[in-house]
Amino acid sequence: MFDNIQFTTLNPSHFIQVLHCALKSVRSYVRLMMKEMELAKWDIVAATKAIEPSAMLAKQSHACFLFESFVCKTMLQGFDSHDFSGLKSLHREQYFNAFKTLKSANPKSFLVQNPKSGFAKFIRDKYLKLVHPKMECSFFGNLNQRKMVISGGFSDTAFxxxxxEMGRRFWLLHCLGLSMSDQVSVFQVMKGYRFSEVYMENVSEESLFIDEIVDGADVDFRVGFTVVPGFKIGKTVIQSQVYLSPVINPNGTSLLDGNTLR
Structure with a gap:
């Protein structure tokens, strides 16, 4: 994967490629997580309400976007910090070397061989933050995976x-970002802010069509929630991915005012 990337030719398109791979793994993980929820007889609607209580979804199947939002927010927490990857502060080329080392590695083998590495620490920390004990217990009937992770081991279950694998791709993304610039950060678009093509991309055109909207109503579309935060690498901005929701204005005046970002 990404064998053609060289330190001397790094550019934002490389970061976007790795980001797309990371988001592909997020979607795969969310599908697996939702399947386990269904098998464990979870109330999916209640679970989405716990993430974003007032979210208005155009389709029930769009619940996946809320789970993707939760996963991305958790996995990217601390991305602004050089400590995110569990590595000591390195020079840009050293971060790129770390990227090269793990980009083609089998994550399971790497963890077994390097249980005290920065990547291993990252995986342990993020798993414990993302997977709540009640979730794990409802999926598997016990907390064996959690206990193994806490004790320094790693489970070999499909889950x-x-x-x-998802964690590996976010770890690679961070190392690649710091290979390009010392200033790497993420930004989250606040709920209710107006859409900006500069900073945002809408994840689903279907979110613009809600059955409850009455024809002729004065409607604006605002950010319902952020699915994937945006990134800033030096002076380069990479769009966030948002889910737009309709806002009906009872007074007939425009809602398109205010700022876009926090």
Whole structure:
């Protein structure tokens, strides 16, 4: 994967490629997580309300966007910090070397061989933050995976391996970002802010069509929630991915005012 990337030719398109791979793994992990929820007889609607109580979804199947939002927010927490990857502060080329080392590695083998590495620490920390004990217990009937992770080990279940692959791609994304610039950060678009093509991309055109909207109503479309935060690498901005929701204005005046970002 990404064998053609060289330190001397790094540019934002490389970051976007790795980001797309990371988001692909997020979607795969969310599908697996939702499947486990269904098998465990979870109330999916209640689970989405716990993430974003007032979210208005155009289709029931769009619940996946809320789970993707939760996963991305958790996995990217601390991305602004050089400590995110569990590595000590390195020079840009050293971050790129770390990227090269793990980009083609088998994550399971790497963890077994390097249980005290920055990547291993990252995987342990993020798993414990993302997977609540009640969730794990409802999925598997016990907390064995959690206990193993806390004790420094790593499970070989499909669920944990899917998480590890997703974590690997976010770890690579961070190392690649710091290979390009010392200033790497994420930004979250606040709920209710107006759409900006500069900073945002709408994840679903279907979100613009809600059955409850009465024809002729004065409607604006605002950010319902952020699915994937945006990124800033030096002076380069990479759009966030948002879910737009309709806002009906009872007074007939425009809602398109105010700022876009916090």
């Amino acid at each position: 944990f391996m899917a998480f590890t």
